[in-house]
Each structure stands twice: as structure tokens, then as C-alpha cells.
Amino acid sequence: MLEAIILTVITAATPLLLASIGELVAERSGVLNLGVEGMMVMGAVAGFAATVTTGSPFAGILAGLVAGVLVSLLFAFATLTLVANQVASGLALTLFGLGLSGLLGESFVGKPGIKLPSLHIPGLTDLPFVGRILFGQDILVYISFALVAAVSWFLFRTRAGLILRAVGDNHVSAHALGYPVIRVRYLAVMFGGACAGLGGAYLSIAYTPLWVENMTAGRGWIALALVVFSSWLPWRLAIGAYLFGAVSILQLHTQTLGLGVPAQFLSMLPYVATVLVLVVLSGNRRAAKFNTPACLGTPFVPDR
Amino acid sequence: MRLELVKRAEMSRAMMVLSPLIAVALTVVAAAIVFAVSGHNPLTGIWLFFLEPVTSLWGLEQLLIKATPLIVIGLGLAVCYLSNNWNIGAEGQLTIGAIVGSAIPVLAPEFDSWVVLPLMVAMAMAGGAAYAAVPAVLKTRFGTNEILTSLMLVYVAGLFLDWLVRGPWRDPKGFNFPITVTFNPSATLDSFPVGGLWLNLSAPIALLLVIVFAVVMRFTLKGFEIRVLGQSPRAGAFAGFSARRMTLFAFLLSGALAGLAGIMVVMSEIQKLQPVISPGYGFTAIIVAFLGRLNPVGILVAGLVIALSYLGGEAIQTSMQMSSKVATVLQGMLLFFVLACDTLILYRIRLVRGRHGAGEGAHA
């Protein structure tokens, strides 16, 4: 039972973790991209379509990544090149992504998908309890953790990461020192798009190998909340994603227990939990203050 | 080659009018491309999508029916966005408004009086406002990000409605369909003929609201306060205005209007509750608000344009066997174009050739 719960928590947490680690990097560079939901759902439809068409879930992963990057470029062009309002442009990206994915995915509704295979190492995977949890996951689960480690190392141990943080903290100074603010932000937004695309692809080729319209069901928004929860620190993000994964799995298991709580109320849990977590966190603003990128959401126009 | 922005000394008044028009023109071009790519004659597609729906009286009626909730919600959202309050949960406020407003006809179907309609409207507006008050209070009290909370509450509202119509409010004689009883006539809005069109009271109310909002925004201190706090909170405080009270005001107002839109849809079109009562009016109204440049009269026009895209989507579905989802894609694109074109109000765009300028060059 416990093993089953942990396994399902992992599958619920992975798409959140993938999408939010990308957004964390984008926000660290000072860009607030509220279009995570849109990028995710595009990743989901592209991943499913490529998987079904080619027969390979790995092609699906790649397609999801590419789709996420492509739509993130729309946002980047509007907000970075044309300095459009970041909040409104993020909403536009979400509405656009939901619409386009619905259109592109119409012919795939109801088609059977192909599930991303899980790792199987004879001996290790067969170990009792820890075997499947540690050695029996699919590649995206391992990628999600690799990404957290890589982002953490990149941000705090490399010069490029230092530059990215500098751009997010004070774009005027970064520009004055000669750093390419806009280019850094383009790259950060594209990384965010790639990760959101992967998160979406995970939903349609690993979580439930199906395409359903709007199948992200607000996970992109929860990913955004997770970034706030983490106070822009990668490892705290992983903890947050797994906590949320646990909450959303809780409802499934509670339903099977038959407590008589209507299913709809249990389904509300992740959303209500998000609101509650945001409220608790905002009560402690002083702690978050240091890590919040000071330029988050503010446009930059160099004077020439 | 790259784009370079040159700041204008003052906002371009011409571009304030032109930018939404350019955005619409770009969307038409995008639509033509979509039609061409899917193997249709782009001109036929444009005719069917943008023009054919308004060539019939029935089409015009449908246009007004779809535009009305968009305009009503858009007006409230504009007040939010102008004052820098990001309410994106209008869809949820619409849902809760519709639920609260429907309580009388669902729970007391025998209650038959002229007060039912005004009561339903008042209750819907109160319900929508109360639901919008949640993110507003969380923002003013704890500094919680209102974008995320208002959005999360949309999902909660949708699930709540789903539970009601499948559970306690389900029509016992409804063959187990997830619907409530059909409202009795005292709880529905009748249509009446106006110059060949059959209209109900919703559209005139929306028009009246547009006029009231236009006057308030342009000529009153309240409108001034809304704009000051949005553009420059520090200057707003210096003028003696309270950003916190404005947050509450803007959310309550937009929530009430979303609730009003919700009950209008339920009273006139559906006449009962069901799991889905809105084709995303609350989200589409965000596009309407921006396309109308957050200006009441602009929102009136924008609401009609966006409503047209709904009808256009249906038209190409029946005539060209294309998906009606083309409409949502074009709506999303339109919002992108509007936001991008708004840049022209504050900046001139220059195309620069050759080497990169300051700061964007190679870093040693």
C-alpha cells in the first residue's frame, strides 16, 4: 500500500517539478511567465501526437520539449523585444496554448497512447519496497531530479548562473556592466518553455497515456505557485512538488476508502492547498524578500 | 537585423486607436493563413468567419447574446487591470454568481412573483462579489499573489457547481442527467422584438453599464483614482488614495459584474444549471478588456468582435468542416497582437541592421 502510494506520488509530482524548475530559472532572470499552463498543454499535445505517430515515446519527449520552446518564444518576443506587459502576455500564452492544443489534438482524442517505459534493472528493480521506487521509474522522473541538481549547480556555482541572477536582480546594472540582459532572458524563457513542455509531455505519455483537451487542469498554475513556495531555491522546489503530488494523490486514495466525501470536494484539494500555501508563505515576506528577483516582471529597455 | 525601441516623449494618441485595429488586421491575416494551410480558400474562410455571421438577423441576435456577458465582465476586469489588480478568476465568480442567483428557482420553484428576477440578479451579484472578495482580502491582508489565488478559485467553483448539479440540486425527474429543474417563467428573462431582433433585457443593461463606466472613468474622481493607483501607487498614496481599498473595490465590482453576467446567461439562455454554463466567458473577457484598451467604449466594440469569432468558429464548422476551436486559437493570437501593438503607443519601432549595440555585444 505505502509503496503504491509513493509510486503514485512520484507520477503526480514529476510534471509539477519539471514545469516549475524551468519557471524558476525564468523568474530568476527577472521574467514572470504566467503562460506555464499554455506551454505545458502544448507539450502534452505535441508529445502525444509524436508518440502516436512515430510509435516512440522518446520522440514524444523531444516533441514536447520543442513545442514548449516554440510557444515560449512567442511570449519572449512580446515581452522582451516589444516590452509588452508580462502578466497579460502570460495569460495570452495560456489562452493561446489551450486553444491551439485543442485544435491540434482534435484528431487524437480517444486514440490509445503508448506509455513511456520504466527502467528495469534486474536485481535492483526487484528489490523489495525500494526497488521500484528507486530503480523502476521512467526516464523523465530521473531527468526531473537531474534538472533540479543541474539548476542548483548552475545558479550558485557557475559564472553564467551568477550573470543570470544579476540580470534578475538589477537589469540596469547588468546592462551597464555589459551583460546582454535581453539575450539572457530569452534563453531563460526558452529553458522555461522546454521544461514546461517536458512536464506536459509527461502527462500525455507517462501519467495517463491519452490526449484529453485541457488535460493539464491547472498544473501550470500550481507550478507557478510552487516557485513562490520554493522562494526561488531549486531543492525547496523539489520538496514542494512532492508535497503537492502527495496532496493530489491523497484524494484518489481517500476516494477508495469511501469516507463519503464527494469526489468533487476531494478534487478541489490541490487548488485549495495552493491557495492556503500561498497565504501562509506571504505571511512571512521577510524570508522570501532576499531571494525574490528584484526585477521580476519589470520590462527592460536599454537607452541607446 | 534587430528591432530597436525608441521611446516617445508622449503617448501616441493615434496609436491608442490604431493599435487594436492593427491587431485585428493581423489576426485576419493569421486566420487566412490557417485556412490556407488547412486547404481552404482563405477568402472564403474570412468571409464565413468574420462577415457571414452578421448577415442574418439570427446571426445578429446570437452576436448580442454572446457579446453581452463578455462586455459586462470586461468592464469590471478593466477597472481591475487599470488599478493594477490582476483578477483572472472572473470565470469562477461568474459560476458562483450563477449558483447563488439560481438558488430561488432551484430551491423554491413554486415562488412566483415579480421580485424573483431582481432578487436573483442581486443575489448573483452579491455571490460573485463575495467570491472575488477572497483573493482581494488575501492580497490586502497577507500580500498573497491575487493572480494565482483568483485562478485557483475558478477550479474550485467549477467543481462545486459540478457537485451541486450531480448531487443536492439535481432534478429528481431529470433521468439522472446532471441538471437542475428548469426555471419557472418568473425566473427567466423574456425576449421581445426590437426592429426585427428578439432581445432580452441583458443587452440594454450591458449598454447602460458601458455608458455609466465611460462617464465614471472619464469625468469623476473615482475614475481618476483608479487610473492613478494603477499607474503609480506612490503618487496615488500622495493623492490620499488607498491602494488596499482600491483592491477591494475593484475585485468586488468585477466579481459582482461577473456574477451578473453569469445569472444573465442562466436566466435567458440555459434556464437551468448544468455542469458547464459558460464557454469560458470569464477568460475570454480578459481578451475583451485588453482589446478594448481597458476603455468602456473600446470594450463594447471588442466584445462584439470577440463574440463574432465565436459565431465564426461555428460557421466554419458547419460550412467548411473545420474545427470550431480555430476561434479560440485566433482569440489567443488576437490578445498577443494587441499586447504587442500596444508597444507602439509608447515606443517607435526601428529596424536596425548590422552589429549589435551597447550591452548586447559579445562579453569578454
Next chain:
Amino acid sequence: MATAGGRARDTSGTPLLEVRDVVKTFGSNVANDSVSLKVMPGEIHALLGENGAGKSTLVKIIYGALQPDAGEILWKGRPVSVGSPAEARALGIGMVFQHFSLFEALTVAENIALAMPKGTDARKLGRTIAEVSRDYGLPLEPDTRVADLSVGERQRVEIVRCLLQNPALIIMDEPTSVLTPQEADQLFETLKRLASEGCAILYISHRLEEVRAICHHATIMRRAKVVSETDPTRETVGTLARMMVGSHVAEIHRERAVPGATRLELRGLDVPATGPFGVALKAIDLTVRAGEIVAIAGVAGNGQGELFDALSGENPAPSDGMVLIDGKPVGHRGVNVRRRAGAAFVPEERLGHGAVPGFRLSENVVLTRHGTREGITRSGFTKVAVAGRVVTDVTDRFDVRKGTPDPEARSLSGGNLQKFVVGREVHREPGILVIAQPTWGVDAGAAAVIRQALIDLARAGSAVLVISQDLDEIFEVADRIAVISRGHLSAAKDAAEMTREEIGLLMAGGAEKRGEP
């Protein structure tokens, strides 16, 4: 070579930096019009000019942050093209910015690493920072976050960051504007030492006293052009000012104040700090009487902003009796109640606080005067015509230059906007005027007009409180002077009895002593 210490300038050698006929335009605005400049090795070279004279543009071109439209730059006799600040640093040009270019969330070491070439060893850097900073008398802790540093310490980071690149030329943009007189003296010692080691310094300032004290040579700019070059030691402050401004600046007329009744009074004003970086106000006592101007001096960030907010009511005091306007307790009341009681306020920041950038001037009249019962609003409606008449009156009296009758606030130049913002309040003939940084970043002509208006207002019977960091300005207008330091205010003393040294000591913490047991 210029001899260290001796102030004679030897121009026989190759200049370290030569700028020839540089032109830069922004749209229709010419910022640099055929500007030429020579900096010799080891000299402290002043670049003088009013705000908007084109100094900053020239410096940004030298530092590679802007590209010139025409002209050339020679470095050690060879023509170079400085494509970016990184290229400038590679040549040996460093810059200390006026508004610090530091990253608050990052540590001192990280801030410095960002200005170093790629591949710098991060661990070694920490040690080097500690060494160099000690060596030059600028002690720094590499692992502190910049957000936790004082203004003076931040400037040290900027300077050390510059020094670590072993520059041959350091550009300093208004370095003393944020320092106490004593801190400034320390800085001058560092600069003299650097010059004696052969490092040239391009020193941008409009403080003529200090230019005379430390610079070997001065280039003076006016309206985008170089108008003269001189040895500042052979000039007086007066002659330098004339070169800078061009014509005689209108003299300010000031008679002795005959103070009347107390109009503004602070009684033990205590305001807790808002936010982690705020300053708490501690038991501030002050009276301002009719007919006089009282000035509050102090280094930026010592509670001036908090004091202004407590006076204006944007952040009300904890109790009513802490702020009295004409004897009426208003400490707990909002800004419009205070305005109706006869007070008027001009904040430090013109755009975004005193005025909404994207609003027309008439709308900006509504901003501060909608609650004063002057007919600018009536039953909830704004009366644009009435506000428009105020704009006309203010424009006429204060000579506000603008392109159209009612332009957006942001389209006005700094000086004209400040004249408007001050004029908007003076036009009301307020009984009390609280004004922060009245002439910050304003050209000399506009500054004279504004200072005269303050004096005239006071002499007509109003009480005027000026909060300023500019000691020249304070001595020009104030009848009494108090000093604010870390939220404590010293007792206001007669301006004629105060010296700069005394004010400097109070700025550096002397003002606090009084507040402690």
C-alpha cells in the same frame, strides 16, 4: 608626465585618453556636439557641467555603454572602438557609477566577480578583495550581501571593484553626492594616492569647491559642447560657475527672517521602521515658525523619506499629538486632511510620487488638490477646466517650458517639471510647505527660481521645511538647520552659527547622541 602631488599639467606626452569631435544624438536631441577631451596619465581631470550638459553621455561613450554617431576615441595614442563596457575594462578603463550599479541580492564578492574577466578564480578573488580593500583604507567583508551595506560601504565596493582591474583610468560620476563631508575627505585621500601611482581619474561633479581642491585640470561642458578648459586651482568658485552656467545666475534675495507663531510642530515623533531596510524615527522634536525656513540636512537613507511620509500623512504617526499643524493635532490623519489644514508637500521624487508620469499636467493638478475644496472637484466629478487654469497660472509664474499647453508630465525636462511640482503647491499659498530635495538634478536657472520661491513664501508668513542633502542649497535658503542621522534629529540651530564641519559631525552620528540617555 604630470608629477604626483604637484598640480602642474604637462601635456607634452601622449594623452592617456583622447576624445576627438564626438557627436551623439538621441532622436532630435543633440547630447554631445563635437566634444573633444584629453586626459593625461596620473591626472585628476574634472568634467564639469550642469545637469543635461552632456557629461553622462560622454562618459557612457568612453565606457562603451553608448556608441558615438561620429568622432573617434584614442587610447594611449591609438584609435580604438569601445564596443561595450567589457571592452572598456579590457583596455583599462573603470567606472564608479553615481547611482550604484550594484546587485543588492548578491554578495560583495559576487558583485566584484561580475566585473572581472571570465575565468577569475572565485576563491582567490575573496582574498584579493580583502587585501586590496584594506590596502586602500576601504575595508570590506567579501561575503556580506550588498543589501546590508551602508551607502558609503557600497561606494567602497564600487571603487574596489574598479581597482581590482588595475585600471589606467577611473571614471567617477558624482562620487561625493552620497557621502558625509568626512567620508568625502577620505575619498579624496584615496584618489590622490591613486593619482600618485599613475592612475588617471576623470572626475564628474558640479561641486566646484571639491573640484578646486583636488583636480589638476577641468573641462567644462555646456549644452552638449565643451565650452572651456582650465586649471581649476587658478579659478574661483564664481568663475567656474560662470563657465558652467554661461550667464550670471539670478542672485537670490533674502532678508533676515522675523519668525512669527509656530505653524508646524513635531512632538516626540516616533515611527517604527516599515520593511527590513527602513529607518525608524526616534523621538523627533521640531518647530517651524511662520516666516522662516528650517532645513534638515543628512546623508541619504537616514530617515528623510520616513520623516517626509510621517509629515505628509502617507505613513501616519502612531498618535495624533505627534504632528501639529497650526496647533491642530493631525499625526494620525491622512494627507488630504493635512492639506485642508493648510499644509502642502513636495516629495523628493518628481516622477512617480509628486506626479504621475503619463498624466497631463492638469491631471497632476487634480492629484494633489482634489481634496482642498478649491473647486477642482465637485460632487465627485473632476473639473478639468479649473485644473487647466492652475496649470496656466503656475506656468506663467514659474516659467515652465513645455511644448504643448497641457503635456504629459514625463515629457517635461527635470527642471521644468520640478518648477511645476513646486509651483503647483506654492500656488495654493499654503501655510506650511514641506519640501524634500527642492532642486535635486535641476539646472542652475530653475534652482534659483525654486529657492527664491521658497524664501518668498516664507517671508510672506508661511513655515517652510526643507529636507535636503545639498549643503550649498541649505546654506543658501535656511534660517535654521537640523541634521538627521539614523532616525534621530539634532536640535535646529541658527544657520549663521552652523559650520560644515559641525553638520558633518552630526551627520556621522552626532545627532543620535541627543536621543540616547
